Amino acid sequence: MASPPKIPEQIKRLSVVIAVIVAGVVALRYFILPSSLFDTRFHRESTVQREVAKNIAFAGAMICGNCHVDQAAKKASGYHKTLSCEGCHGAAQTHIENPSAKPATPKGRELCVSCHTYDASRPTGFPQVNPVLHNPVKACVTCHNPHDPVPLETPRECSACHAQIANIKTVSPHALIGCASCHSVPVKHKITPRSVRPTKPDTREFCGKCHGKDSGRTDAPKIDLATHGERFLCWECHYPHRPERM
Amino acid sequence: MLGVPLSAPAREDVTEIMDRRNFLKNAVVFISAAGLFRRFLGNAEASPTNGPYNPAKHLYGMGIDIDKCIGCGLCVEACKTENNVPKEPFFCRTWVERYVIKKDGTVAVESIEAQKGKPKSRPEDGDIVRSFFVPKLCNQCENPPCVQVCPVGATFRTEDGVVLVDSKRCIGCRYCIQACPYGARYLHPETRTADKCTFCYHRVVKGLLPACVEVCPTQARIFGDLKSMASRLVRFTRINKLHVLKPHLNTEPKVYYADLDGEVR
Numbered sequence: 001m002a003s004p005p006k007i008p009e010q011i012k013r014l015s016v017v018i019a020v021i022v023a024g025v026v027a028l029r030y031f032i033l034p035s036s037l038f039d040t041r042f043h044r045e046s047t048v049q050r051e052v053a054k055n056i057a058f059a060g061a062m063i064c065g066n067c068h069v070d071q072a073a074k075k076a077s078g079y080h081k082t083l084s085c086e087g088c089h090g091a092a093q094t095h096i097e098n099p100s101a102k103p104a105t106p107k108g109r110e111l112c113v114s115c116h117t118y119d120a121s122r123p124t125g126f127p128q129v130n131p132v133l134h135n136p137v138k139a140c141v142t143c144h145n146p147h148d149p150v151p152l153e154t155p156r157e158c159s160a161c162h163a164q165i166a167n168i169k170t171v172s173p174h175a176l177i178g179c180a181s182c183h184s185v186p187v188k189h190k191i192t193p194r195s196v197r198p199t200k201p202d203t204r205e206f207c208g209k210c211h212g213k214d215s216g217r218t219d220a221p222k223i224d225l226a227t228h229g230e231r232f233l234c235w236e237c238h239y240p241h242r243p244e245r246m
Numbered sequence: 247m248l249g250v251p252l253s254a255p256a257r258e259d260v261t262e263i264m265d266r267r268n269f270l271k272n273a274v275v276f277i278s279a280a281g282l283f284r285r286f287l288g289n290a291e292a293s294p295t296n297g298p299y300n301p302a303k304h305l306y307g308m309g310i311d312i313d314k315c316i317g318c319g320l321c322v323e324a325c326k327t328e329n330n331v332p333k334e335p336f337f338c339r340t341w342v343e344r345y346v347i348k349k350d351g352t353v354a355v356e357s358i359e360a361q362k363g364k365p366k367s368r369p370e371d372g373d374i375v376r377s378f379f380v381p382k383l384c385n386q387c388e389n390p391p392c393v394q395v396c397p398v399g400a401t402f403r404t405e406d407g408v409v410l411v412d413s414k415r416c417i418g419c420r421y422c423i424q425a426c427p428y429g430a431r432y433l434h435p436e437t438r439t440a441d442k443c444t445f446c447y448h449r450v451v452k453g454l455l456p457a458c459v460e461v462c463p464t465q466a467r468i469f470g471d472l473k474s475m476a477s478r479l480v481r482f483t484r485i486n487k488l489h490v491l492k493p494h495l496n497t498e499p500k501v502y503y504a505d506l507d508g509e510v511r
Contacts, residue, residue: 046414047402047410047412048447051447056448058328058461060460082463084461084462086324086460114318120371123314
């Protein structure tokens with residue numbers, strides 16, 4: 001009863017046909033067709049050639065300085081020395097081929113703030129400003145030279161940093177006395193304010209020039225230096241930016 | 247040289263139908279001539295570009311200094327200008343990701359290029375543990391998955407280590423876009439073929455830097471030849487602690503990141 005299942009005749013014939021087709025394809029692919037037909041070198045080669053033939057848009061940083069000597073020299077020593085000219089001015093290969101086609105000269109605030117806006121993800125120490133508060137409306141180039149940008153090195157007045165003192169002093173009897181009358185300010189204080197500090201009057205006689213009994217000034221309160229607080233400098237008791245009338 | 251004119255019989259001889267013998271003679275001559283011609287082409291193939299450039303002497307790679315990237319996006323724009331990439335944010339050969347690791351442990355990743363046009367949202371200082379930018383591009387893998395999956399062999403790795411796409415063979419099936427673990431490929435909407443970073447192959451074979459490296463204001467991207475000890479990239483690999491993206495995939499990328507955070511995927 002348990003005879004092996006008989007393979008139907010049509011299946012046998014079909015499998016012969018399939019075997020012949022498979023064998024034919026294999027023979028065609030590996031024995032009849034030349035292997036060079038499947039060689040990828042030629043179309044890869046043409047791809048590389050097409051790729052190499054593509055147009056260049058950015059001329060490269062080295063070439064700009066050949067003509068723009070001054071700007072290149074200025075930029076080379078400044079904080080922007082690592083910037084490529086074309087980073088700000090845009091792709092300039094067309095300008096190399098045809099010098100009358102001028103590259104862009106960005107003058108507004110848009111380009112500068114794309115790097116210099118404060119952003120928490122930016123590396124610490126990278127110069128950043130809040131463009132809403134930092135001299136709004138004015139173009140950056142009015143104060144900073146983009147080819148050699150520096151923080152404006154000299155605050156025009158001491159009040160740029162010492163606003164609190166300045167505000168107090170304006171309503172005090174000392175309002176008309178300039179800061180430099182009492183403090184000598186080294187130039188470096190404006191660059192590294194914490195490491196180089198201005199001087200303070202270090203003698204009692206300095207204040208005595210106006211407030212001493214023998215001074216010629218009529219509008220200043222007078223004291224006798226010999227008897228008044230002899231162990232102390234004047235500003236150790238009297239705040240000189242708003243001296244009280246006692 | 248061939249003895250038999252290759253052109254078809256002239257019109258007035260049409261009645262004189264080419265017999266089998268003539269056909270075979272022509273065929274033998276033509277095929278052998280074609281074989282010679284291809285042999286000649288094969289020899290010329292040794293130097294792919296006309297001139298002294300020899301790809302066997304170069305192996306290109308890129309270094310990326312995470313601590314220098316300020317996320318300005320100049321590289322993305324320069325790449326689009328140089329390589330005719332569509333200006334829409336979705337298409338890019340290179341892009342910059344912002345990683346924000348917050349105090350509650352969540353990690354937010356966004357492409358700063360995708361924000362182009364609308365005001366950039368900047369993370370609030372208070373919530374952040376650390377935050378940084380990661381420029382990304384094709385890693386030009388030594389074992390590129392995209393090359394493996396291409397059904398028509400349209401993408402391949404050149405001898406100097408750059409993965410290129412043959413836009414004439416590409417059928418736009420997007421297998422490679424799916425296969426790339428770094429998401430570095432996109433389908434060009436005009437040509438309908440896959441497109442990707444080529445390290446600006448047309449520039450580097452002429453001794454220029456890739457456009458993104460050219461414009462990077464902080465030199466966060468360093469391009470060079472791994473086979474030249476004098477290249478900036480080799481110096482970069484000497485003096486930095488390097489990492490690559492997804493090393494477990496064994497793709498052997500040639501884009502090296504210095505000081506890469508563990509959260510970067």
